[in-house]
Amino acid sequence: MKGILFVLSGPSGTGKGTVCDELIKRGCGVSLSVSMTTRECREGETPGVTYHYVTKDEFKRNIENGEMLEYAQYGENYYGTPRSSVEEKLSEGMDVLLEIEPQGALQVKRKFPEAVLVFLVPPSMSELKRRLITRGREGEDEIDKRIETARWELTQAEKYNVHIVNDTLDECVDRVIEYFDEKRAERKKIEELINEKV
Ligand code: 5GP
Numbered sequence: 001m002k003g004i005l006f007v008l009s010g011p012s013g014t015g016k017g018t019v020c021d022e023l024i025k026r027g028c029g030v031s032l033s034v035s036m037t038t039r040e041c042r043e044g045e046t047p048g049v050t051y052h053y054v055t056k057d058e059f060k061r062n063i064e065n066g067e068m069l070e071y072a073q074y075g076e077n078y079y080g081t082p083r084s085s086v087e088e089k090l091s092e093g094m095d096v097l098l099e100i101e102p103q104g105a106l107q108v109k110r111k112f113p114e115a116v117l118v119f120l121v122p123p124s125m126s127e128l129k130r131r132l133i134t135r136g137r138e139g140e141d142e143i144d145k146r147i148e149t150a151r152w153e154l155t156q157a158e159k160y161n162v163h164i165v166n167d168t169l170d171e172c173v174d175r176v177i178e179y180f181d182e183k184r185a186e187r188k189k190i191e192e193l194i195n196e197k198v
Helices: 016-025 056-064 083-091 102-111 125-135 140-155 169-195
Strands: 005-009 030-032 068-074 077-082 095-099 116-121 162-165
Touching: 005 016, 005 102, 005 169, 016 030, 016 095, 016 169, 056 068, 056 077, 068 083, 068 102, 077 083, 077 102, 083 095, 095 102, 102 116, 116 169, 125 140, 162 169
Parallel strands: 005 095, 005 116, 030 095, 116 162
Antiparallel strands: 068 077
16 A cells, blocks of 8 residues: 655744654654755754755756655745655655645645645744744744745645644644544555455
8 A cells, every 4th residue: 555645834933843853753653754955954954864955956957857746945945855755655655744834735735636734733823923033043024924924824724634733742743643543544444445355
């Protein structure tokens, strides 16, 4: 049986990265796809593990050669999912997780309607703003822009399979794992019905 392509997405500051780290720590049975990016490697990150770091020219070559499953420009940089490793794992029956921003998530939905898209929802817009301020990566103008983008991204939420609020990290991760298990059980049931001899 082919693996399931899970996508974890949502507005900047909702906690996608933290939820994803926790999912991997708990060993929830998914293989995390390593994205490609043109941004600089930050302290504490490992090339080939956190991201594949490439130049803009290399990234564009990958797009032209049809090697990206999805990609998006985010700020000054490009981010994208290399197609071959994801397709290989899925065909081996492994479930794959993409942690990506919403433009990319909707591309995946168009190309792979069978992918399962999880939209991580902030508990409130004021909490989202507080988280963006607390992580301290963006200035005030950029934070205001991200809040406006988040409002637009929320209008797209109905295109996702499920919405999960990231209020308390542990509860959110529990819910994501429970949802992954529900989807696995559904797929297994369908597969059994298809193969049932009558
Ligand atoms: P950061 O620079 O903080 O690691 O990531 C910035 C944003 O890029 C985050 O919202 C992250 O989810 C998103 N991102 C990381 N990898 C990918 C990818 O492969 N494709 C897309 N579309 N977004 C990505």
